[in-house]
Amino acid sequence: MTCEEAEVLLHALIDGELDAGHAREVEAHIEGCPHCAALMKEYQEIRQAMAETDLRYKAPLELRRRIEKALPQPQPQAVVPSRRSVLRGFAMGSAVSAIAATGLFAIVLRNDDEQRIEAEIVSAHLRSLQAGHLTDVISTDQHTVKPWFNGKLDVSPPVIDLTAQGFTLVGGRLDYVNTREIGAVVYKRRQHVINLFVAQTANTERRPATMTTLQGFNIRRWSDHGLNYWAVSDIGADELTEFGDKFEAAMQANKEG
Amino acid sequence: MVVNASQDDPEKARRFREAALPYLDDAYTLARYLLRDTADAEDAVQECYLRAYKHFDSYRGPAMKPWLFAILRNVCRAEYARRKTAPTAVEEVPESAEQASMWNETPDTPERQMMRRFDGDTVRKLIAALAEPFRETFVLREIQNLSYREIADVAAVPVGTVMSRLARARAMLRSAWLAEQEQAK
DSSP states (O other): OOHHHHHHHHHHHHTTOSOHHHHHHHHHHHHTOHHHHHHHHHHHHHHHHHHTSOOOOOOOHHHHHHHHHHSOOSSOSSSOOOHHHHHHHHHHHHHHHHTGGGTHHHHHHIIIIIHHHHHHHHHHHHHHHSTTOSOSEEOSOHHHHHHHHBTTBSSOOOOOOBGGGTBEEEEEEEEEETTEEEEEEEEEETTEEEEEEEEEOSOOSOEEEEEEEETTEEEEEEEETTEEEEEEESSOHHHHHHHHHHHHHHHHHHHHO | OOOOGGGOOHHHHHHHHHHHGGGHHHHHHHHHHHHOOHHHHHHHHHHHHHHHHHTGGGOOOSOHHHHHHHHHHHHHHHHHHHHHHSTTOOOOHHHHHHHHHHHHHSOOOSSOOOOOOOOHHHHHHHHHTSOTTHHHHHHHHHTTOOOHHHHHHHHTSOHHHHHHHHHHHHHHHHHHHHHHHHHHO
């Protein structure tokens, strides 16, 4: 191999783009050629120096806003959502988590969708606490509560008895969130009510639980097997986490069982 | 410019945002290096995203980043063309000639001191001084971490051209680096 050839090919060697045969040839040339060996070393040093330097630019916030504004909004506010677009609205939660690392964009979406839905979830929880509004079907028996939902929603919320784990099933209710009907399974911990809201999502990926606090209520939110869950209560975050963990464990046991 | 109403599909918009907006910093970085001007880079990136959105229906992969870059590159080339006809256009030719001669004139002694480290601004300046299309290939490889195949697709040239341009780009950068090093002494 000539130096001329090696001077081009050594770059592909540095970049790991050479096949094994050519790589060996270039390496053999460099071993016997001080000129090419020195060049190779310099290129690697420059490359190392560049890797240690931040050479990227960050898009200005203003540019991000301009692009956001110029693109059609994911959910136009003026249009009354159809049932399908509502489901997409819930699916948005998983989309947000997928791009959570991208900063502002995720925050903007959270404001638009996640936070709005969470605020509605809390409102629904508050409504449920008013006299006579907590349950449509009163039963501590999961085999009564679960069939009750059938035909009332396009998704059947899982109803799991957690009495043995310290969370008493008290019934189920149809509620109204994001302009649509949504299933709520009601539990009690001592005198505290836990509403577990369940909605369908297009995304079947599992999304680990997050805990937020809104208006003094804790919300534990997670997704699994195409369902979004929001557990809302005034019990402490630790107890609500325990509730969520027990619920998910029981779901898992049901599937395996 | 706002995308017209017939394309106002919320689901498409959602998927596009999710797929393309994470690369905004990458796109802006490329535009800055290609156009060497903040305002022009911003305009180019915005135009790129709007064009990408329009053509998003025909996007079949494989990777979003090179796909966006191919669009961005075309936007930037249109900008070069505009500059060339504008009276205040930045003339590219003398600079590339200057760079080429610098490459040839640099003394080439095998035993040399370690390449020294420079701060970010200095390195960016050295890269910005590279002539088109070597700068483009170099940035796609060294800063955007694209493979030769991806660079070939973005720049619409054969892989062999990518390889030779990259060799040339690194040789020019090395010369400029050594010159800077000499000056800094």
